[in-house]
Structure formats: C-alpha cells, structure tokens
Amino acid sequence: MNKQAETVLNYHNRTKHRLERYAKGPESIDWEDQPNQFRHFSGCEIVTLPKPGTELEPLFVDLDCPAIIQAEPLNLANAGLLLELAFGLSAWKQYGPSRWALRCNPSSGNLHPTEAYLISTGNDFIKSGVYHYVSHDHSLEQRCQFSNNLPESGILIGLSSIHWREAWKYGERAYRYCQHDTGHALGALRYASATLGWSVELLAEWSDDDIANLLGLNRTDDFKQLEQETPDIVCRINTHANDKPLNSKSLLEGTLSGSWFGLADSLRAYHMYKWPIIDEVAFAACKPHTEEHVWQAVRRQVIKSSCTKSATEIIRQRRSAQQFDGRMSALPQTNFYRMLGAVLPTTAAFELWRWPPKVHLFIFVHRVEGLTPGLYALPRTQDALEKLQAATLADFDWQKVAEEIPLYHLYSGDCRQIAKTLSCHQPIASDSAFSLGMVAEFSETIEIAPWQYRRLFWECGLIGQVLYLEAEAAGVRGTGIGCYFDDSVHEILGFDDDKFQSLYHFTVGKPLEDKRLETLPAYGHLNDVV
Numbered sequence: 055m056n057k058q059a060e061t062v063l064n065y066h067n068r069t070k071h072r073l074e075r076y077a078k079g080p081e082s083i084d085w086e087d088q089p090n091q092f093r094h095f096s097g098c099e100i101v102t103l104p105k106p107g108t109e110l111e112p113l114f115v116d117l118d119c120p121a122i123i124q125a126e127p128l129n130l131a132n133a134g135l136l137l138e139l140a141f142g143l144s145a146w147k148q149y150g151p152s153r154w155a156l157r158c159n160p161s162s163g164n165l166h167p168t169e170a171y172l173i174s175t176g177n178d179f180i181k182s183g184v185y186h187y188v189s190h191d192h193s194l195e196q197r198c199q200f201s202n203n204l205p206e207s208g209i210l211i212g213l214s215s216i217h218w219r220e221a222w223k224y225g226e227r228a229y230r231y232c233q234h235d236t237g238h239a240l241g242a243l244r245y246a247s248a249t250l251g252w253s254v255e256l257l258a259e260w261s262d263d264d265i266a267n268l269l270g271l272n273r274t275d276d277f278k279q280l281e282q283e284t285p286d287i288v289c290r291i292n293t294h295a296n297d298k299p300l301n302s303k304s305l306l307e308g309t310l311s312g313s314w315f316g317l318a319d320s321l322r323a324y325h326m327y328k329w330p331i332i333d334e335v336a337f338a339a340c341k342p343h344t345e346e347h348v349w350q351a352v353r354r355q356v357i358k359s360s361c362t363k364s365a366t367e368i369i370r371q372r373r374s375a376q377q378f379d380g381r382m383s384a385l386p387q388t389n390f391y392r393m394l395g396a397v398l399p400t401t402a403a404f405e406l407w408r409w410p411p412k413v414h415l416f417i418f419v420h421r422v423e424g425l426t427p428g429l430y431a432l433p434r435t436q437d438a439l440e441k442l443q444a445a446t447l448a449d450f451d452w453q454k455v456a457e458e459i460p461l462y463h464l465y466s467g468d469c470r471q472i473a474k475t476l477s478c479h480q481p482i483a484s485d486s487a488f489s490l491g492m493v494a495e496f497s498e499t500i501e502i503a504p505w506q507y508r509r510l511f512w513e514c515g516l517i518g519q520v521l522y523l524e525a526e527a528a529g530v531r532g533t534g535i536g537c538y539f540d541d542s543v544h545e546i547l548g549f550d551d552d553k554f555q556s557l558y559h560f561t562v563g564k565p566l567e568d569k570r571l572e573t574l575p576a577y578g579h580l581n582d583v584v
C-alpha cells in the first residue's frame with residue numbers, strides 16, 4: 055500500500071466515533087468565535103445578481119425526465135437563479151436574539167465549508183473571468199478577469215472547501231463532513247440545473263492543482279493562514295443552447311495570464327485549536343490529473359411521485375428535521391419505494407455521476423406500511439449484491455421484498471433502539487419512519503487511488519441530497535447524520551474488515567416543528583439596503 059493510502063486509512067480509523075470515546079474535537083466551543091459563514095473578498099468588483107426568488111414552472115416530478123424541460127436562456131438572471139437554487143439562502147431562523155441563515159444546500163452543523171465560484175468564458179452578459187458567489191448578498195465578486203476573451207463555452211461552477219469552518223466545531227472528523235457537504239452541493243447544483251432545463255458535467259479529469267489555479271486558491275497571499283480553501287471540483291453547466299466544446303487548456307492559460315483582484319477577509323482572528331491531521335489527509339487525498347472512462351447506467355422508469363409542487367418550491371422548502379413524531383402513522387409503502395428508487399444510479403439525478411456506484415444502503419425500517427420493522431438492504435448495483443451477502447452476517451435472510459427496486463429483507467425486529475444508539479444516541483434515528491447507513495466499497499478503492507476517499511463521501515452526499523428533496527416531495531422530511539459509531543455499525547452488519555465502511559447516515563420521518571423558532575424570508579435583508 056502506498057504512503058498516501060496509508061495516511062488516508064489512518065485518518066479514517068482515527069476519526070471514528072466509538073461508544074467509549076468520540077473522535078478528537080474541541081473540549082469547549084466558544085460560540086462568539088464561530089468562523090464567519092460568509093466569505094468576502096475585499097477589493098473586487100461586485101456584480102449584483104437580479105432579485106432572487108423567481109419561480110419556474112417545471113414541477114418536481116418533471117425532473118424525473120429532464121429532457122421534457124424547456125432550457126432557459128443563459129443570461130445573468132438565470133445564472134443567478136442557478137446559484138441561488140443550488141447554494142443560496144432558503145430562510146432565516148430566529149430564536150430570541152439569535153438569528154441564523156439556512157441555505158438550499160445543507161451542511162453539517164450549518165457551518166457551510168463549501169464555497170462556490172462561477173467561471174464565465176466569453177459570454178455577453180458578464181465579463182469573462184472567475185467570480186466568487188456570496189450567498190448572503192446574492193452577488194458575485196470578480197476575482198479574475200481573463201486577459202483574452204476565451205472561446206464562448208458557457209459557464210462553469212467550481213467548488214472548494216474551507217476545512218477550518220467545520221473543524222472549528224468538529225475537530226478531526228471535520229474533513230469527512232466537508233466532503234459530505236461537497237456531495238450535497240453537487241446534488242443541489244444538479245437539481246438547480248435540471249429545473250432550468252440545464253445539466254451538470256463533472257470535469258472529473260482535472261487535478262486539484264488545476265482547480266486551484268482556475269479558482270485562484272493557490273494565491274496563498276490572498277488568504278489568511280489556516281483559512282485557505284482546498285479545491286474540490288469543477289463542473290461544466292450544459293445549457294443546451296449551442297454548447298461549444300470546452301478548451302480546458304486555454305481556460306487555464308486565461309487564468310494564469312489574467313488579472314486577479316481581492317483579498318479574502320479573515321473568517322475569525324483567533325484559532326484556539328489546531329487539527330494538523332486535516333492538512334495531512336487533505337494532502338494525501340490530493341487528486342492528480344486522471345483519465346476517466348465514460349460510464350452511464352441504463353436509465354430505467356422511476357416510480358411515480360404524487361407530488362404536485364414546483365421544483366423551485368421543493369428546493370427552497372428543503373430543511374433538516376430536528377425532531378420527529380415517534381407516533382406517526384406508517385409511511386405509505388409507495389412513498390418509501392419511490393424514495394429508495396430515486397437513489398438508484400438508473401435515475402436522472404445520478405446522470406452526472408460518471409462512475410459505477412460504490413455506495414449501498416442498509417436501512418432500519420421503523421414505520422413503513424406493509425413492511426415488517428427490521429433491517430433491509432438496497433445494493434445499488436447487481437454486482438454489489440453478492441459482495442455484500444458475503445461480507446455480512448450469515449443469518450441475514452436476503453429475501454427480495456419489492457418488484458420495483460432491489461430491496462432485500464435481512465432481519466425482522468424492532469431496531470429503534472439500535473438505530474438511535476448507533477447514531478450517537480440521537481432520537482432522530484429512531485423516531486423516524488426509517489433511518490439508514492450508507493456503506494461504501496472502501497479499502498480497495500482507497501488502496502487503488504487515495505483521493506477517491508473524497509469521492510466516496512461525495513457519492514454519499516449526493517444520495518443524501520436526493521433523499522432530502524424526495525422526502526419533501528413525499529410530505530415528510532429528512533436529516534443527514536454525520537455522527538454515528540462507525541465500528542458498532544460494522545459489527546451489527548457483520549463486517550470484520552474494512553472492505554466496506556459506513557460513511558454517512560440519514561433519517562426520514564414526520565417532522566415536529568419547533569414553534570419557538572420564527573422563520574424569516576431568505577432575502578428580506580436585501581430589501582433593507584437603501
């Protein structure tokens with residue numbers, strides 16, 4: 055095994071929560087010292103985006119078949135709408151003197167380590183260059199002006215992570231959460247694009263160095279120490295209106311010879327705890343340029359949803375449930391099957407994912423119509439079925455229970471207490487209709503390419519984003535769960551090595567609203583500015 059793979063596997067083991075002790079994190083949290091959730095670059099030209107809040111016609115169910123959605127023209131309003139629906143604010147919450155923003159993309163602890171950039175190459179509605187999106191103001195800060203107008207090839211979206219934002223609260227495990235958040239952000243970008251009749255193409259070949267060059271993240275003097283951004287991925291947005299091929303080489307040359315502006319404001323002056331292991335794993339999981347094979351699952355008919363809401367409404371209403379009604383009536387079976395069917399690689403939501411799935415679901419069913427409570431599995435490929443059968447407890451029965459989806463019954467029994475205990479004793483895992491663990495094909499993947507550690511978490515985040523929106527469409531609500539006792543989950547399933555590892559949990563049920571919280575409009579504050 056090479057050194058980088060060893061570093062990544064060590065990081066993973068070291069950051070496991072265990073029943074007897076949690077992964078290393080700060081001993082105390084100073085809420086006054088929370089890193090600023092909104093990054094600004096001072097000294098840049100600001101492009102104010104048209105007023106947020108536009109509703110589009112496509113229904114959420116239309117996104118099952120994106121080809122039927124008429125592509126919107128590429129202009130400033132629609133580029134802004136894409137950013138808003140993917141990464142913009144969805145509401146403010148207020149409790150007493152505390153007020154906090156929620157966004158269309160979720161984030162562990164609402165800390166939002168993901169930053170988004172728009173790159174324009176020779177479009178007539180905005181100068182060609184690199185722009186940082188400020189979700190709070192719904193504006194763009196121009197970081198780079200390309201020296202020459204590049205051949206017109208639409209827009210790209212780049213993502214990066216500020217690990218410190220997450221590590222401030224979660225310590226060493228934070229690097230994992232940053233990767234989940236990137237996966238959610240990709241999912242959010244996919245739904246936003248599909249609503250506009252556009253699609254997302256992951257430029258997965260690019261190395262991290264190339265992404266850093268493009269987004270200006272390697273301009274170390276522009277960032278305060280410990281507050282730098284780490285490159286994640288660049289995506290091309292296909293607007294289906296004479297999309298021309300992208301010349302990555304001339305784009306990177308344009309960035310290198312372009313004029314750069316702005317300095318990142320400090321997120322917070324004081325860094326009480328330091329977590330050097332995060333820099334170590336980030337370095338070991340750094341991605342080189344790669345050749346990526348083209349892979350695409352054959353699209354299959356999806357189970358129909360009865361949701362009649364528009365896609366923009368569902369996207370903006372997405373929230374995490376803080377509490378569930380443990381006495382809810384059972385979730386209709388068709389809704390359950392629809393949600394699980396939606397995370398299969400054969401759906402439109404996974405069209406952007408260019409690789410065979412490596413993440414499979416183990417589901418604790420608590421309250422689903424027509425299903426005995428117990429443990430179930432959803433292998434997301436036929437290939438994985440046998441491998442999972444071989445790796446799990448011999449007494450699981452692996453009886454297929456549904457025609458429409460590859461759902462297998464493993465064990466009957468009330469799993470509420472187990473689910474709650476495994477998810478760091480959180481009642482959201484037991485008071486729901488079902489909760490689940492996302493199990494990844496792990497050690498072999500990392501040994502072949504250590505940077506794929508991140509991609510496994512991204513795949514989990516993408517699945518999580520689909521579940522969040524599907525839950526809203528089914529009239530219930532979801533919550534991502536990053537806190538769980540890793541090896542206890544593996545023990546329950548019978549894994550005796552790290553061929554498979556559980557990388558993310560999720561729960562869905564009937565939410566209980568906290569009536570003490572006031573909800574305020576997402577961009578009401580923009581009206582206050584004279």
Ligand SMILES: Cc1cc2nc3c(=O)[nH]c(=O)nc-3n(C[C@H](O)[C@H](O)[C@H](O)COP(=O)(O)O)c2cc1C
Binds near residue numbers: 157480
């Ligand atoms: C990767 C990830 C892990 C999360 N883990 C937990 C968790 O363990 N427990 C919990 O109550 N919420 C968890 N959440 C939910 C977040 O706290 C929530 O997304 C955040 O507060 C923002 O709220 P919103 O989702 O309503 O926009 C998680 C979310 C994500 C994306």
